[in-house]
Amino acid sequence: MNDETTGAEDSTRDFIRDIVREDLGAGRHTSVVTRFPPEPNGYLHIGHAKSICLNFGVAQEFGGRCHLRFDDTNPTREEQEFVEAIKEDVSWLGFDWGEHLYYASDYFEQLYQWAEGLIEAGKAYVDDLPVDEMRAYRGTLTEAGRNSPYRDREAAENLALFRAMRAGEFPDGARVLRAKIDMAAGNMNMRDPVLYRILHSPHPRTGTDWCIYPNYDFAHGQSDAIEAITHSLCTLEFADHRPLYEWLLESIDAPARPKQYEFSRLNLSHAALSKRRLTQLVEEGRVSGWDDPRLPTISGLRRRGVPAAAIRDFISRLAITKSDGLVEMAMLEHCIRELLNVEAPRRMAVLRPLKVVIENYPDGEGEMLVAQNHPGNPDMGSREVPFSRELYIERDDFMEDPPKKFFRLGPGREVRLRYAYFITCQEIIKDASGEVVELRCTYDPETRGGNAPDGRKVKGTIHWVSAAHAVGAEVRLYENLFNSEEPPGGDEFLADLNPASLETLPQAWLEPDLATLAPGQTVQFERLGYFCRDLGEATVFNRTLGLRDSWAKIKGKG
């Protein structure tokens, strides 16, 4: 992988980097420490890439470090498989946490001790209210909540109860530990938030050691403090939690006082970027898995053939702000094409084959023609491509009754076969149903390589593959998974699924050189787009992205 571009230039400026720069300059910190804190309950997607690039990027740029910390406080929905996938994805994106791999579960004992301290200080209490009751007591957005009848228990009783909770003396949901703050607070998060709940569920890392687990608010900030995180960067929806984050750090007399800053999350058009939706798509089998190439997951993009550098570049063009918007998929596509245009070697492949017989080319003979691996970059060298009497060309490159603006093959028309010869269509052969099944053409031996000695020009150049030498493959074409820029909410987003998001072409013909292409390697099929050999199925090629197609626009206009 080419890691020349990290996507995080030193010139990058945004309000967070300004704060870091200012903090460092004022001597509030000697170095920056950030963290990327995923919950291992799903795969990472491109939205996470924004956070990863920000956190690791800031650390890199300011000579600090970034921790990878799993926020594994809910054993009922987290799995080891996700931990492994997340580590792989972060690494693949090009970031290194070094020795700094942590788990919130590593801090469970410390967290528990802090909770006892809170109880002793009269800042937390055990509440016996059932969930629905607690909800009713919480009030609404416009009405203050009421104090729980258990709110004024003595510290000693709370302590005994909390210890009994830990000892497993109560069933799930029987009691919780709550912070004692203010049931009338405008900020709902301050209305005596739950800190611990009973969950008789084995944890992937701590096994059955615990049956009470801290929730996000009592784990995140504390973990940040334990790791001496200086800048805790999260998305906007946590802004309301900041007062609680600070209240808790203050109340437990934390070993460090990290500061939380919020930025807007990434929204991408024509895609689903919420964990809930992605999980649903995967679990309901709407896609083939977390790494389905149509998904905006990191593993899906990788399988699709998108280079990590393109993702980093895309993220670097996004600004870190607090305004939430919807970034057009076209932006991502541009970054992918821009990178692949430079790096992808060129090859020829015919996706929807139409047979062509060169009548004046000697039967049973053949020759090797030289093709550039990248017309714009001679350093990438050239290769030889076999040519013979029978070829395949793209069906779209022939029209029986072509409009004036169509530059490709038609009855009596002459075109150039890329890196080969000029050919002229002499005859069309159709089957019983009238479908064109074969073209009989003649070639001009004088045009070998693609230029005519007499200086005559042709309007079009088309790609081809020698039938006898071609390698067969299945090619999968992908389109946006959703029709709408912004799929509707609820389960209605399923109705917006694009039925044409995957088109499988069972019998495509590739130039022989492609037989040796490594899995995951992306090349350009000339005039068609960027494709890569699938990471799993060797005979499958995935289309990363098509080339920009101005002909489609002309054609579309009629």
Place this chain on the structure above:
RNA sequence: UGGGGCGUAGCCAAGUGGUAAGGCAUCGGGUUUUGAUCCCGUGAUCGCAGGUUCGAUCCCUGCCGCCCCAACCA
């Protein structure tokens, strides 16, 4: 009707009391053995209304709109 956040071209955005960077998209044009690439060119009464000022997108006031919060999720 409570709390928090945000409103600069179709999209992402920079910017600042002195009259609006850049990228993407779009639409024109040029080059081209990929209708690709590349190269040129193309768009803004800065949410609205008042006010302060010689002058406001930037300051003040009011209004409007959008997003988030009432899980023992994160």
